[in-house]
Amino acid sequence: MKKSFSKYILLALTITSLVLSCNKDDEPALTGIVKGIVTDSNTSDPLSGVRIIIFDANTNQATENIMITDIDGNYSFSVPGGSYFLKLTKQNYNDVPVKGISALPFTITNGSELDNPVQMFPNGATNLGWISGKLTSSDVPVVGSLVVATNGTSGYSTISDSEGNYVIYNIPAANYNVKAWKAGVNSPQASATVIPDTETSEVNLAISSASGSTVSGFVTFLAISNKDVDVALTHSVTAEAIPGLSTTTSSGNYSLQNVPNGEFLARASYSNDGIVLDPDWIVKNGEPYVTVSGGSATRDFSVTGTVSLGSPNNDASSTNPVPTSSTPIFTWEAYPSSSDYVIEVTDANGNIIWGGFNADWTVKNIIIPSSENSILFNSDGNATESLIIGKHYRWRIYASKDNVQSATGWELISVSEDQRGLIIIE
Numbered sequence: 001m002k003k004s005f006s007k008y009i010l011l012a013l014t015i016t017s018l019v020l021s022c023n024k025d026d027e028p029a030l031t032g033i034v035k036g037i038v039t040d041s042n043t044s045d046p047l048s049g050v051r052i053i054i055f056d057a058n059t060n061q062a063t064e065n066i067m068i069t070d071i072d073g074n075y076s077f078s079v080p081g082g083s084y085f086l087k088l089t090k091q092n093y094n095d096v097p098v099k100g101i102s103a104l105p106f107t108i109t110n111g112s113e114l115d116n117p118v119q120m121f122p123n124g125a126t127n128l129g130w131i132s133g134k135l136t137s138s139d140v141p142v143v144g145s146l147v148v149a150t151n152g153t154s155g156y157s158t159i160s161d162s163e164g165n166y167v168i169y170n171i172p173a174a175n176y177n178v179k180a181w182k183a184g185v186n187s188p189q190a191s192a193t194v195i196p197d198t199e200t201s202e203v204n205l206a207i208s209s210a211s212g213s214t215v216s217g218f219v220t221f222l223a224i225s226n227k228d229v230d231v232a233l234t235h236s237v238t239a240e241a242i243p244g245l246s247t248t249t250s251s252g253n254y255s256l257q258n259v260p261n262g263e264f265l266a267r268a269s270y271s272n273d274g275i276v277l278d279p280d281w282i283v284k285n286g287e288p289y290v291t292v293s294g295g296s297a298t299r300d301f302s303v304t305g306t307v308s309l310g311s312p313n314n315d316a317s318s319t320n321p322v323p324t325s326s327t328p329i330f331t332w333e334a335y336p337s338s339s340d341y342v343i344e345v346t347d348a349n350g351n352i353i354w355g356g357f358n359a360d361w362t363v364k365n366i367i368i369p370s371s372e373n374s375i376l377f378n379s380d381g382n383a384t385e386s387l388i389i390g391k392h393y394r395w396r397i398y399a400s401k402d403n404v405q406s407a408t409g410w411e412l413i414s415v416s417e418d419q420r421g422l423i424i425i426e
Helices: 002-026 279-285
Strands: 034-042 051-056 062-066 074-079 081-091 106-108 113-115 119-120 130-139 147-153 154-159 163-173 175-179 190-194 215-222 230-235 240-249 253-256 263-266 275-277 290-291 301-305 322-324 329-331 338-345 350-353 372-374 393-401 411-414 423-426
Touching: 034 106, 051 074, 051 154, 062 240, 074 081, 081 119, 081 163, 106 113, 113 163, 113 290, 130 147, 130 175, 130 190, 147 163, 154 163, 163 175, 190 263, 215 230, 215 263, 230 253, 240 253, 240 263, 263 301, 263 338, 275 279, 275 411
Parallel strands: 034 113, 034 119, 215 301, 322 423
Antiparallel strands: 034 074, 051 062, 051 081, 081 106, 130 163, 147 154, 147 175, 175 190, 215 253, 230 240, 230 263, 263 290, 275 301, 329 372, 338 350, 338 393, 393 411, 393 423
């Protein structure tokens, strides 16, 4: 009897084991993988030591994952299915995405792998150092905060990792103020002196909580059908989105909670969605800054349809700059009701090197008749510098319309999107 009973026990255990094994095999995967190799754009050699942080694209917040590429330039993140983007930094290389440009997201599907190789471009600059430190709140690491070192109108940044550590690469030698930015926190300011080819370490920040402050407003649509758009608060110097301070409108309304004290540059419809912030609104009202100091603030926007660029132009789903010559011909599509166009070419730091407007927007530096939809770089000979091989640039087109009721006799009616017209000179 005992022998027979033992057989039943053995049989039951075997069946249970098989059931558990089947359930494990049949259970859907709870994560997906994004992986790739990071290489030097000039040599195609793999880059080791690249610091990569993956962000949740829906919240604009860094996950607790951080990756340093191995000797072969490999990286790999395993994350739950969803929408994400990457930021890559390395000393003596331009950030990916380029400074001033928001990363575009990709989708991870549970149980699948996404191959995502990345190229990094050498920056060619000299006298650069870097700053490192740690963010804590009551001795607890502060994860996913934007950390910015500023010196006048220049700013350099990174994101704190899962241990609260941060490293800001490629900073010109000078004195800087360092501060952290994130929804729900207030940061003190620390001083740091950067020396060429040297790490300035232990620039630590003790963070306090911030709650109760709200920035809200309404988005008005001009010459285009209403749709929900993205709204974000960005750093006033670097124009990078503050983690946790982005949202999507609902019937034109938006509200951002737990805004820390400080001055921000607010943005509506920054994504490549065919909609842009109305340039005439900026001319009349100035850049949409918002100041928060322990209370609530309001910022409304007007948006309109974009001027569509032709070539050279990066794809709408990518912020990878398109290789082009040092004397490109810029082309774009005609914009309805425009009287003329103005082209603007800026370097990676946002400095205008050709075209654009004077400081108060009253003078167009280049006027292109509405009958024309192309122009050769520096065709008027007034560019402040040549396009340099290996450097990143962005070009955009403004559409203007004659208006005798305006103080200037014209008004801006549209512009191309912020994240288009990205080029690199080869």
